Amino acid sequence: MAQNGKLAADLVQKLERDIVTGILKPGDKLDERSLSERFGVSRTPVREALQTLAGSGLVATMPRRGTIVASITVAELIEMFEVMAELEAMCARLAARRMPRADIENLIALSEECSALQGHADADAYYEANVRFHEAIYAGCRNSFLERQTKNVRNRLAPYRRLQLHRPGRVKKSNNEHAEILSAISNGEADVAGKLMQQHVAVQGEALNDLLAIVPRGYLEPLAS
Amino acid sequence: MAQNGKLAADLVQKLERDIVTGILKPGDKLDERSLSERFGVSRTPVREALQTLAGSGLVATMPRRGTIVASITVAELIEMFEVMAELEAMCARLAARRMPRADIENLIALSEECSALQGHADADAYYEANVRFHEAIYAGCRNSFLERQTKNVRNRLAPYRRLQLHRPGRVKKSNNEHAEILSAISNGEADVAGKLMQQHVAVQGEALNDLLAIVPRGYLEPLAS
DNA sequence: AACGCATTTCTGGTATACAAAATTGCATAG
DNA sequence: CTATGCAATTTTGTATACCAGAAATGCGTT
Missing domain, CATH: 1.20.120.530 (GntR ligand-binding domain-like)
Incomplete structure (x- = not known):
């Protein structure tokens, strides 16, 4: 479906798993820099991954305010x-x-x-x-x-x-x-x-x-x- | 929903409109560079926009092969x-x-x-x-x-x-x-x-x-x- | 001591530069 | 003349540097 680069695709899978299995909980902050350091890649693929996850609704990103695991009303x-x-x-x-x-x-x-x-x-x-x-x-x-x-x-x-x-x-x-x-x-x-x-x-x-x-x-x- | 930056969000809207209204037809190639030139922005927001559209299924991107308006079987x-x-x-x-x-x-x-x-x-x-x-x-x-x-x-x-x-x-x-x-x-x-x-x-x-x-x-x- | 404003710092948004892969075209050989 | 392989070009994927906006903190004033 949303095929991005290899690194970004890996990140999408990992983050998705962590969210679905509950390791990451709704409201948890997803800082681009920490994620990029943790996975040893630059911010670009991290952003692409977050973008993809935002598309599927698993995370929510507010402009200039960062990205969090989607929490709903x-x-x-x-x-x-x-x-x-x-x-x-x-x-x-x-x-x-x-x-x-x-x-x-x-x-x-x-x-x-x-x-x-x-x-x-x-x-x-x-x-x-x-x-x-x-x-x-x-x-x-x-x-x-x-x-x-x-x-x-x-x-x-x-x-x-x-x-x-x-x-x-x-x-x-x-x-x-x-x-x-x-x-x-x-x-x-x-x-x-x-x-x-x-x-x-x-x-x-x-x-x-x-x-x-x-x-x-x-x-x-x-x-x- | 998928809130990206201002430029990217604009692009998403414009491209979405063009696809839905039929100006862009299934199978049309969406070249990152030409899009960035056409809209007067760099490739980064273009990529973000394409990423978002891929998430909603309106375009399909194959790794290293580029992005096209989604055409289905x-x-x-x-x-x-x-x-x-x-x-x-x-x-x-x-x-x-x-x-x-x-x-x-x-x-x-x-x-x-x-x-x-x-x-x-x-x-x-x-x-x-x-x-x-x-x-x-x-x-x-x-x-x-x-x-x-x-x-x-x-x-x-x-x-x-x-x-x-x-x-x-x-x-x-x-x-x-x-x-x-x-x-x-x-x-x-x-x-x-x-x-x-x-x-x-x-x-x-x-x-x-x-x-x-x-x-x-x-x-x-x-x-x- | 508390409230408000300014400055600083941190984080996200954008641009650009670089690397890797794929396509295309040309040249050469069969 | 055609097919195959190599090279050049185009295009995507990744990294990094720079800029702008928002939050936090500290200082001054009341």
Whole structure:
């Protein structure tokens, strides 16, 4: 997609990984000089990388004020989850119609992987398995543009989605929903799969309040923006 | 969003406009030096601008091979229209639920503007009115993230959508569909509005063949990519 | 002691210079 | 006459130097 030079491309990947995995948190400052020293390159590729990341929305740069890991407002968080739910629903609908049998078998395996990690102490392990399950469905929609678009929004929401796991009972409920979605896809029930996925991903009602309650300070912009 | 320096931001706007309005066509080469001379700036802001445009997908840059106005494959074209239809459908669904009365009045005016330009000689005039009608619905969904996302995909499809108008009979059919969509939104029938919009935007069956038939060479990448 | 203004310093924005890679054209050989 | 390979030129990628604007700090005044 956004192919820059080799150095810049490397930086994009590294920074992206650090943001998505939570090493870099929303609001963290990304100083050009320190980054260039840390990676042993000049400021130019660093700027190109930040530019690319700004394009995909993972970082925000204010003119003359520097670049930070994107932190969003509560309103944007709600908006993005609303869109995310609908994008994933579309993936599920299309997957129900298009996913080959072999890939569905694989999806079953990924679902079982999630179940196996249900009570696991390491929340990250479940998170990763969960990501693989969802990505398998993205791939199943057989629309690589939709797949990229969906992954992009998911990346931007990653810091916030990660928080949801820590809510007690969430993992078990999530697994049950996976099973239902899987069944709908397997039976080719497109609309059912879409609706279930939409509800699975959407954050509404109490769940939204719970999420907002555990978002650390700095993850969200103050109201005065 | 992607706030770069003043010069770069200007360039982004200008180039974006030229691409969306068709002055720059898919496959056109964007030489850094000529652009910098033409706009009277150095290569740095030009590169930043191209970087940003690459992020939004309007241009494609291959390492050491330069930047061109993005030209897509037939497969991508189909994929993008599929997603576009669904994004606009979501806008319409939400607009049916959330659009204030005053804005609906405005939407009616825009619809009439489209109708008035139906037989007009200047196809571009209708195209612009059509864009305003659709954008009013994007705004009506009251989800600015969805609005941005939808506009982004529409921009990328602009060079191809523009071609559709030239198909005889299309404009009249389009106007009838507008009226139906408008009515559904006005009555708060979310699912109906969504379904109608999805069908209005989707390019399928014969319409797809017609579109592909009039796409000029260079607008689509050769199969060997 | 506190508030406001000026100066300094730090960081981002722009320009330019340099290096590396790719394309193109010419020359030579088959 | 054509094809292949080498060289020259063009163009991108990276580094560095310079400039401008914003934040921070310190001094003076009230």
